[in-house]
Amino acid sequence: xxxxxxxxxxxxxxxxxxxxxxxxxxxxxxxxxxxxxxxxxxxxxxxxxxxxxxxxxxxxxxxxxxxxxxxxxxxxxxxxxxxxxxxxxxxxxxxxxxxxxxxxxxxxxxxxxxxxxxxxxxxxxxxxxxxxxxxxxxxxxxxxxxxxxxxxxxxxxxxxxxxxxxxxxxxxxxxxxxxxxxxxxxxxxxxxxxxxxxxxxxxxxxxxxxxxxxxxxxxxxxxxxxxxxxxxxxxxxxxxxxxxxxxxxxxxxxxxxxxxxxxxxxxxxxxxxxxxxxxxxxx
Numbered sequence: 285x286x287x288x289x290x291x292x293x294x295x296x297x298x299x300x301x302x303x304x305x306x307x308x309x310x311x312x313x314x315x316x317x318x319x320x321x322x323x324x325x326x327x328x329x330x331x332x333x334x335x336x337x338x339x340x341x342x343x344x345x346x347x348x349x350x351x352x353x354x355x356x357x358x359x360x361x362x363x364x365x366x367x368x369x370x371x372x373x374x375x376x377x378x379x380x381x382x383x384x385x386x387x388x389x390x391x392x393x394x395x396x397x398x399x400x401x402x403x404x405x406x407x408x409x410x411x412x413x414x415x416x417x418x419x420x421x422x423x424x425x426x427x428x429x430x431x432x433x434x435x436x437x438x439x440x441x442x443x444x445x446x447x448x449x450x451x452x453x454x455x456x457x458x459x460x461x462x463x464x465x466x467x468x469x470x471x472x473x474x475x476x477x478x479x480x481x482x483x484x485x486x487x488x489x490x491x492x493x494x495x496x497x498x499x500x501x502x503x504x505x506x507x508x509x510x511x512x513x514x515x516x517x518x519x520x521x522x523x524x525x526x527x528x529x530x531x532x533x534x535x536x537x538x539x540x541x542x543x544x545x546x547x548x549x550x551x552x553x554x555x556x557x558x559x560x561x562x563x564x565x566x567x
Contacts, residue, residue: 295504295505296566298329298332298333298336298337298504299504299566300563300566301332301336301371302328302329302332303532303559303562303563303566304367304371305328305331305332305364305367305368305371306325306328306531306532306533306559307556307559307560308363308366308367308370308371308377308380309321309324309325309328309363309364309367310533310547310552310555310556310559311380311381311552311556312363312366312367312380312381312383312390313363313383313546313547314546314547314548314549314551314552315381315383316383316384316385316546317384317546318384318392318544318546319363319383319384319392319544319546320360320361320363320543320544321363321530321533321536321542321545321546321547322468322470322529322530322536322539322540322542322543322544323358323360323361323364323437323466323468323529323543324361324362324363324364325364325529325530325531325532325533325536326361326466326468326501326527326528326529326530326531327358327361327364327435327466327501327525327527328364328531328532329501329502329503329504329507329527330435330464330466330501330507330525330527331364331365331368331435332368332504333504333507333508333511334354334433334464334511335354335368335369335371335372336372337504337508337511338352338433338508338511339352339354339433340352340430340431341354341372341401343372343373343374343400343401346374346400346401349428349430350428350429350430351430352430352431352432352433353403353416353419353430353431353432353433354403354432354433354434354435355403355404355406355412355413355415355416355419355432355433355434355435356394356406356412356435357406357409357410357411357412357413357415357416357434357435357436357437357440358406358409358412358435358436358437358440358466359393359394359405359406359407359408359409359412360392360393360407360544361435361437361466362390362391362392362393362394363383365394365402366379366380366383366390366394366399367380369399369400369401369402372401374399374400374401375389375399375400375401392407393405393406393407394406394407403419409437409439409440409443410440410443410444410445410446411445412434412435412436412440413434413436413445413446413449413450413453413463414445414448414449414452415434416432416433416434416449416453416461416463417449417452417453417456417458417461419432420432420453420456420458420460420461420520421456421458423460424456424458424460430460431460431461431462431514432458432460432461432462433462433463433464434461434462434463434464435464435465435466436463436464436465436466437465437466437468437471438465438466438467438468438469438471438476438482438485439470439471439472439476439479441465441482441485442476442479442480442482447488447492450463450489450492450493450494450520450522451492451493453493453494453520454492454493454494454519454520455493457518457519457520458519458520459514459517459518459519459520459521461520461521462511462514462520462521462522462523463489463494463520463521463522463523464522464523464525465485465522465523465524465525466501466525466527467485467501467524467525467526467527468527468528468529469529470529470538470540470543471540471543472540472543472544474540475540485524486498486524489522489524493519493520494519494520494521494522495513495517495519495520495521495522496521496522496523496524497510497513497521497522497523497524498523498524498526499523499524499525499526500525500526501525501526501527502527502528502531507523507525510523511523529542529543530542532558532559532562533555533558533559534558535551535554535555536555
């Protein structure tokens with residue numbers, strides 16, 4: 285039933301998909317006139333690796349009980365997820381033109397009742413990992429084989445609920461739960477370490493009883509091997525993915541101003557030109 289598992293076999297094709305997703309993000313947010321480009325662009329490789337190499341999913345069977353579950357805890361990065369779902373086949377690509385428009389299923393944050401492939405409605409930061417704990421524990425109780433993957437922002441890891449969930453996951457030995465942190469080090473008010481320091485971040489996850497791996501969140505050669513250890517773990521897995529906010533667009537990279545600001549037409553055109561140049565480099 286999961287014919288789409290490991291659909292892509294080489295990193296060049298994954299890079300090509302990631303560039304298409306980035307272009308869709310820029311177009312969507314620019315057309316909408318609002319949205320969050322910085323944090324959407326920073327998690328593109330993570331989502332690409334998950335959907336095209338790791339997750340056991342088939343868009344033809346979205347309700348299959350054995351499907352893996354993915355939760356976008358950083359719900360404001362919805363454009364990245366929508367673009368990925370369109371590439372993967374869950375939703376028509378035409379939907380992307382309707383982001384944040386009245387009556388559109390593609391709201392500013394994911395809505396599980398309106399968009400196929402969305403497991404849980406997210407938006408209030410800090411809650412996604414708790415939902416993931418519940419799903420993973422449910423799989424254990426029902427003796428089902430699915431895994432639960434939760435993508436968090438590093439800014440939301442300043443919230444206490446995240447660490448309560450982390451503690452519960454360790455207590456219940458949820459080795460079917462994987463948390464990926466988009467560690468781009470910027471949040472709406474500035475650098476995470478200035479707002480509320482997270483360091484020593486990797487050591488914190490280890491102290492809470494998680495198997496912890498640190499990777500370059502834009503390098504498929506590091507991201508995918510981190511997921512390949514899942515069958516061998518006896519505790520929950522935290523993957524700390526070091527990323528660049530606004531990745532792929534030079535004037536957005538590491539610029540907190542682009543946390544929640546839509547590019548104007550001229551800015552979007554410039555961004556798309558940069559991304560198209562990267563596409564040409566892959567050919």
